[in-house]
Amino acid sequence: MFDLEKAFREWERALRKYEAFEDALVADLELQLRDTYGALRSEGLVDEEAFRQASIRVGTPEKIAAEYRKNRVVALDRRKPWRPARFMPALAWNYLKTAGRKIGRQKGYTFINVAGLAVGLACAILVMIYVRHELSFDRYHANRDRIYRLATKVRGAAYEGIAKVPGPWGPAVLKDLPEVRQVTRFVFFNEALVTRGEIRSFENGGLYADPSVFEVFTFPLLAGDPATALEAPGSIVVAASFAKKYFGDEDPLGRSLTFDAKDEFVVRGILPDVPPNSHFMFDFLVSLATYRNQNRENWKWQQFYTYLLLKEGASAEGVAGKISDVLARNMGPDEAAAYSPFLQRLTDIHLRSNLFREMEANSDIATVTLFAVAAFFVLLVACFNFMNLTTARALTRAKEVGVRKAAGAARRQLGAQFLGESVLVGFMALVAAILVANLTLPAFGLLMGRPLTLPGLEAWPFWLILVGITVAASAGSGIYPAFVLSAFQPADVLKGRLSGPKRRGLRRALVTIQFAISVVLIVSAGVVRSQLQFVRARQLGFNPAQLVVLPLRDEATRTGAENLKKELLKNPNVLAAAASANLPGGGDWGVPYEPEGWPKDKTPPLRMLAVDQDFVKTFELSVASGRDFSRDHPADASEAFLINEEAAQELAWPEPLGRTIAIPVLQRGRAPVVGVLKDFHFRSLKERIGPILLFIPPPDWFTVLTVKLRAGAIPETLAYIEREWAKFDPVHPFAYSFMDERFARLYASEARIGRLLGDAAELAVLVGCLGLFGLAAFSTEQRTKEIGIRKVLGSSVWSIIRLLSGEILALVGLANIIAWPVAYFAMRGWLQKFAYRAPVSPALFILSGLLAATIALLTVSWQSVRASLANPIDSLRDE
């Protein structure tokens, strides 16, 4: 059906697009159209045709507008005459005054706006500081774009790639490839007792390094000659705080430090402390020439972190491609074929490398992105608040718009004014946000495990981005309200003809999205929590409870571990004790091995633990078939292996007992499998249980002693162990850790994610509720009269509360329906990184939804209860 009035309205709207038309002209033209239409009707044309003809006669808006434009004198600056001047200084002051009054008069709303936005911006600031720190890793090196780490994949190894390579590789690459300018290598320096006079301390922050380290990396020396500082054996370069500790105010250069009471190292250089944004850190460097190890020149012993400095313009891909050839020339093609060396850009290591044996645990880009997204969501919720409140309250400014328009303000000017006000509020929020961020930064840094500080003004791009975000957020949220406000027709508003807010659809949509975001965050935090609980509660296949791990820190304690064990076991509260070279929880080794019946290059990956005869008993592992290691079989000490069920499966040995394995790299000759262990989690639950092998190494390989304590007597037993320890190892201080805590630490980054998601969820809910509170207050205020009348006509308090709160419940319900699938799929993705996952229970979703609904309801009900209890006389008597 043709709707005539609608057609007229549309026609009028088309006219209004042209600025040349003022209200009076539009009225004139509309009348003209109506008259023409009437005439055509009386000539017998039907509705639609008459309207069409009439509108053709009157002319297209474009043509009419063009005609009007001719009437106007074009000013010198080509400004259209109906446009106000671009800048009116007199008005600027007026705008400020208006904004100031508005803020002063509506303190509550201003507070909600500013606080919400401030929380959002504070999140943004914290995450920006964190992201900035993460992205800054290793960027302080002048040659950062030309430094690459040499890493390799090893055939048959259980890892994807390893960060260390054998010692001779680096120098060979330097010699053979002209594109490589310099090579420098690092080897970990074992914990050592450092003494100088009265000062004695254990230090484990050392590295052996090539003299070229100062050429490749930017570690400027405060004193000493970088070219020769690490040349001679027994040379050491120390960091400033390390020097301070041992030398105080003395000049350390040329003086010596005693290591492990036997080695004298002479200080040849001092460097500033290594910046924390480095993927590896150290307190001191010892010349690599000092390094004594029989495998130094072994082409297959992977112990050297090797960094290449390429020549200007050399391509990393080109160099990487040639390294295999270098290895083949030096090791022979057969041996070299086991290795697939590759290069990693220095600046990619921190966020994008997760190789086996990284120098320090790296971060990863996914986590950084996750935090950025969470912060963005909180900011988004804050922006929606802002939009909602401002649009809802637009009505209170209708008169102002009317007056300004009547006085000649153009729509564009009003838009700019309101947008300006939004940005002003944005900057108020920014100031608050910076204060909040500054206060919470230490706690946040602690949580993230990073020394985070607010950047100074020299980091102007940071501040510029922040101001950009503030402007974008406040202008972005202000643009819609500005649009709504500036669209009021002055004739209408000044006559008071504007009825209640029409654009409730958008507001509802925004509230729904806010709650959807909150629910997604709540559910996500819940899933992470439940997974962590699942991980902690899971039967690991061994019992980590009451297991205390004591490090064996030197040769004497390692070989003497057996005696200590005997002493400790005299105490009835010590149930068992085992020495081992490595531990479950990620310490396992993986080297090439040779199982019976398998060709050399086809062996499945296999992990290894080097343990003593008491390990299985102490860790409460179960033997599936065969037997445990035993002192009754002396040959076990060098000629026996235990494997797990998974290993038997992988090696396709239905009858594994008696099958033989050799590990030439570890000087283990061919020996039989004497027992099969039930599968146990020797890694985190992120990984599927893989094949593993246990063997007994020579006693000097042992690095830890694990002691099982009786539950309920732990403090006194620990005290007993400490006393025994002091007799046994008088040099090193007593140190211990609990096995279950060590295992929990494997999930530190997940725990951190859970914590942060929880915080983000709380903030999103908080900010969302702030907004909701404001909206509820406003709409209740708007409906005061309605409520009064309802009550007079007999409405009950309950029905009024229902009336005011019902809508919110519906919106939160809808938000849940949107949020659940989103959260489900997002968290399913996250759970993929666990090989063993907690089932995602529907109850979690429902509870999160109920939580959001309850909070929302509590927020609005305060307003609705107050409104419904009010005496109708108060709201109606002035009518």
Add this chain to the structure above:
Amino acid sequence: MISKQLMAASTRPIILAILARGEDYGYSIIQKVTNISGGSLEWTDGMLYPVLQRMEMDGLISSRWVASGGGRPRRYYRITGHGQKELETELAGWRSVWKALTKFSAPVPAED
């Protein structure tokens, strides 16, 4: 048909002439022009209003809103003193143009 140029040139004098007979409003002006010219002078309705506005700005005519019987108010235009003078000048101009034109287009006498 009348040329575009002539139409443009004649619009203002015709409006002044119509208004000289009395107050009137836009739609009615257009009707009158169409009727009197027998359809040969057909103004696009929308074009009239800008011209009226221009003339008002130039002080030739003035307008006021009059509430009509049942509904929307209409804008009525009337000629001003200045407009009267302008009309006289225009008429004089048009008359001399007309005179010249008819004179020249009359059949040429054999001897003149």
